[in-house]
Amino acid sequence: MKGPLFYAKILLFGEYGIIKDSKGLAIPYNSYQGALKSSEELSEKALESNKNLLKFHSYLSNLDSELVQFRLDEFKSDVDAGMYFDSSIPQGYGVGSSGALVAAIYDKYVDDKITVLESLTREKLLKLKSIFSLMESFFHGKSSGLDPLNSYLSLPILINSKDNLEATGIPSQKEGKGAVFLLDSEMIGETAPMINIFMNKMKNEGFRKMINEDFANYTDACIEDFLHGNVKSLFGNVKQLSKVVLSNFKPMIPKAFHSLWQQGIDTNAYFLKLCGSGGGGYILGFTEDYVHAKELLKKYKLELVYRF
Structure with a gap:
């Protein structure tokens, strides 16, 4: 088993401000990524990730939310069979290591998931952000849900306010000095x-x-x-x-x-x-x-x- 790749993110502007409802701009950062993998022989790092996934499974099992339903039995049997999150995203570095993991779990274990192929209305973006906020709170105590959203969609996200998000385009890179x-x-x-x-x-x-x-x-x-x-x-x-x-x-x-x-x-x-x-x-x-x-x-x- 090898899942799709989910990338790191960089919040270019808006750190702390977005907690208080001002603007933000987040972009995917493709130099780092992670994917769900499975193995019978786990390295020390993979084993640690596997144990973390078990704790995450337990947290999701106790989530009381009508927003999202997970295939928890399948998640648990995959963890028992040696699933782990193989990631090059550095942890504690502000580039969304837990966000990529949350995106990967949502992608794999939710039936009626919102996908990037749909037309992403503001309602859909806000619903995704709310789901991801609930999920990522396991890692940070309180999460805006933005990191997983960025990782899941792999698109630049413009945050106008808490209730107003849009996928946006950024100018293509130039070969300048800056x-x-x-x-x-x-x-x-x-x-x-x-x-x-x-x-x-x-x-x-x-x-x-x-x-x-x-x-x-x-x-x-x-x-x-x-x-x-x-x-x-x-x-x-x-x-x-x-x-x-x-x-x-x-x-x-x-x-x-x-x-x-x-x-x-x-x-x-x-x-x-x-x-x-x-x-x-x-x-x-x-x-x-x-x-x-x-x-x-x-x-x-x-x-x-x-x-x-």
Whole structure:
């Protein structure tokens, strides 16, 4: 048995903002993927995944929802026969490792599933997102359902608000000097503690005002610029967003990267932002000159995501 591939995702814009109903833009990232496989002889990593699937099965068995029905007996017998999720997606890195697994389970064990071949109305997207939110809560305690949605559909998703999603197109890549890249912090980030920090900060009126005004405005402007290919304007807005994040989200940025973050803003050579919830994992970078940025960041592992 070998299931279809499900890809990683990158939330280009909107981390934390989407929890509070502002815009977001997520794109599939095909450099990493996962698939359900089965084997009688399991490696240590596969065995760990197999045990995790058993826990996930138990969680789904207790889900009280009219939204979705799983073929749980089949799922259980596949797990007993050595099924595991074979994935190259790094865990705790903000690129949707649990999302790809959720997408694979939904794809394999739901009868009346919504498929990418249908016309994806807003209602269907919202239903899928709700189902995925329920499923992925097993991993994070609270999930928007966006990561699995992106992985399942393998399409860029524009989040206008909680109840308004659309599959969208992004401008095709160019062979220019500019780039979006990932910077590896070489630390694992955990989503739940970061979201707790954010929720506590949201009790502060000044922080709420910053999220609703500066953070939301720059995020929305970045999305608009990116989708319409306004590269010059995009970098101006990403710089402002990078400043806002450095000032207000310090606990989510590993300490070792605070000065590197500031260096980008001071030199205009690159601008950094959170990739997912932060606390480790990948940091997302934007630059108008990837060669120059690579030189300045040569101590770090970078991965190219998109070219301007």
